[in-house]
Amino acid sequence: xxxxxxxxxxxxxxxxxxxxxxxxxxxxxxxxxxxxxxxxxxxxxxxxxxxxxxxxxxxxxxxxxxxxxxxxxxxxxxxxxxxxxxxxxxxxxxxxxxxxxxxxxxxxxxxxxxxxxxxxxxxxxxxxxxxxxxxxxxxxxxxxxxxxxxxxxxxxxxxxxxxxxxxxxxx
Amino acid sequence: xxxxxxxxxxxxxxxxxxxxxxxxxxxxxxxxxxxxxxxxxxxxxxxxxxxxxxxxxxxxxxxxxxxxxxxxxxxxxxxxxxxxxxxxxxxxxxxxxxxxxxxxxxxx
Numbered sequence: 707x708x709x710x711x712x713x714x715x716x717x718x719x720x721x722x723x724x725x726x727x728x729x730x731x732x733x734x735x736x737x738x739x740x741x742x743x744x745x746x747x748x749x750x751x752x753x754x755x756x757x758x759x760x761x762x763x764x765x766x767x768x769x770x771x772x773x774x775x776x777x778x779x780x781x782x783x784x785x786x787x788x789x790x791x792x793x794x795x796x797x798x799x800x801x802x803x804x805x806x807x808x809x810x811x812x813x814x815x816x817x818x819x820x821x822x823x824x825x826x827x828x829x830x831x832x833x834x835x836x837x838x839x840x841x842x843x844x845x846x847x848x849x850x851x852x853x854x855x856x857x858x859x860x861x862x863x864x865x866x867x868x869x870x871x872x873x874x875x876x877x
Numbered sequence: 878x879x880x881x882x883x884x885x886x887x888x889x890x891x892x893x894x895x896x897x898x899x900x901x902x903x904x905x906x907x908x909x910x911x912x913x914x915x916x917x918x919x920x921x922x923x924x925x926x927x928x929x930x931x932x933x934x935x936x937x938x939x940x941x942x943x944x945x946x947x948x949x950x951x952x953x954x955x956x957x958x959x960x961x962x963x964x965x966x967x968x969x970x971x972x973x974x975x976x977x978x979x980x981x982x983x984x985x
Binding site: 711714715716722725726748749752756759760761763764767776783784805809813816817821827830837838842843847854862865873 | 883884885886887888889890891892893894895897898899901902903905906908909910911912914915917918919921922925928929932933935936937939940941942944945947948949951952953954955956957958959960962963964965966967969975976
């Protein structure tokens, strides 16, 4: 009887494949709604990868904030503006034949660098790091990172002001 | 076995490589697309890729700081989405288009 394959790399490969296929679909689709749904797929599979890395709080925040709030805002705007299929332009012919080799070259360079410099370490197993719950995040956020946390609240306040100013009639 | 042998634990470089691929796809979408909303979604994809790198290194060093940084990135992305979509709404109200090549007042 053959031994079953190890669970962690299999789960990683499944959800990494879903993420990459969804990201390609985001770039290739011409309708904004299809792109938005592909982005939801990327975010959901990334949430599973965060769980594999032991980041429970970030995985929950990813699903609630990104896949919940931000994507609803995007789809709301797409529906509100009745955005249709993107018009094809012939200006991007240079990008079409030069872009894919440059993209492949960049990925090859990145994989070479990552494999030569960062391939050490024991690897990632589920449960290898358990310090990613709400308790540890909250403790670090309110002691070490208290000042950035407060500055972030000011940032959100300014963003609210900006959204209100942009929503006025006479701009 | 039909599959090649898998390691018992996922190497950290696989996570970093996935993050690099997602970031590059985000850059490609940002450069190639012409719809302003799709461009905005490509920016979100790049932010997600960076978050994955933060969380992966947080696992590697067994510290929670990477989680905090990716939390801040999420907060900034939320604020950016609110303001950016407001700007998109205003542009559409004034020009009645979402095509970025037709918004070229500063070019002429």
